[in-house]
Amino acid sequence: MSVFTLLERAELEAFVAPYGLGRLLDFQGIAAGTENSNFFVSLEAGEYVLTLVERGQRADLPFVVELLQRLHAAGLPVPYGVATRSGECLRELADKPALLQPRLAGKHIEQPNAHHCAEVGSWLARMHLCTQAQPLERRSDRGLDWMLSEGPLQALQLDGEALELLRASLAEVAQAQAAVLALPRANLHADLFRDNVLFDGPHLSGVIDFYNACCGPMLYDVAITLNDWCSTASGSLDLSRARALLAAYASLRPFHPAEAERWPCMLRIACLRFWLSRLIAARQPTALGVQVKDPDEFRQRLLQRQQVHLPLPLAL
Known part of the structure; x- marks a missing residue:
């Protein structure tokens, strides 16, 4: 499974609290990807994906957040950053940049037509x-x-x-x-x-x-x-x-x-x-x-x- 940084439940509970999305119900690592650690996160308010950014310059991450917001505003289906009650999208968890995003419906296609x-x-x-x-x-x-x-x-x-x-x-x-x-x-x-x-x-x-x-x-x-x-x-x-x-x-x-x-x-x-x-x-x-x-x-x-x-x- 491609999870480089493991998380404890208690630290994830503390991380999600400022979003005001309810209690942490469950979380699990995502067995895909080669560069970042990703987790499915179930909260009382719904399903989300948490990404811990493992590679690249932290200074570049506001670019990703802004680009996703622009694409979301244009109607493209993308996982834009969720903001805390104080307006923060890009935060830190386990000393890594962290971004919480809505989990999108659907699945990957192995054999495209x-x-x-x-x-x-x-x-x-x-x-x-x-x-x-x-x-x-x-x-x-x-x-x-x-x-x-x-x-x-x-x-x-x-x-x-x-x-x-x-x-x-x-x-x-x-x-x-x-x-x-x-x-x-x-x-x-x-x-x-x-x-x-x-x-x-x-x-x-x-x-x-x-x-x-x-x-x-x-x-x-x-x-x-x-x-x-x-x-x-x-x-x-x-x-x-x-x-x-x-x-x-x-x-x-x-x-x-x-x-x-x-x-x-x-x-x-x-x-x-x-x-x-x-x-x-x-x-x-x-x-x-x-x-x-x-x-x-x-x-x-x-x-x-x-x-x-x-x-x-x-x-x-």
Whole structure:
């Protein structure tokens, strides 16, 4: 179970008291996620999720709170921060930043179909549209500069075809960096994987885990999302799912010609980002039961993206 910080009932009871949501009935750790500790919390007033932030700069957390409030105000199903009676959303518990949020209905989809992908594409376009005009500024700590600095360190641990693939990918990032950063920008979820989306029946009912959110090229967010939702077990793209996601997105936020030009490269960059972060996680000591995802999954996807036969829909 991916809970890095264990909680005692008494300390959680003291933490929830200022919210005025009634007695603590029950709580349990959530066996998902790789970076933060999450708990389902049952209070007399309802069901909530408590997150203890384990990674990243504490100074960045007000950005997450403000972004969630903006998305909630725009009608997107997100777990906005609950405030105490004195108006505090972001607090501390067990010496970690802590955020209490409403628990959203629904469950994760393990085997998405074209309908699920279209729902995700629509949600992502809505997020980008409501932040594009005035995005909240936050630089990703897993951006292009990070890839170019971290990549050579990880190359020391690789050999053969994996090493050559990494070297070629880093060279592409260096060559494309300026053009990529010039693409249209907004706030990004930057981690819109299947385990961060909830469906209640056929409808998307919630998107969670905004702790990697940042400001950057919208196309990067699309590529990250599509690489997870539309990949087969071999790492290749399921074209029917991918076209459904892109069409739904483009019906709300049409793609720019410059984005179409950089699309194949962006799919590879998005694969590289998660290959590197998983390589790092796999080599770090972890607590018993903490989930570590297989880096080879994204190495295989990166291999499959060397040739991309999926153009962006520029006109519908």
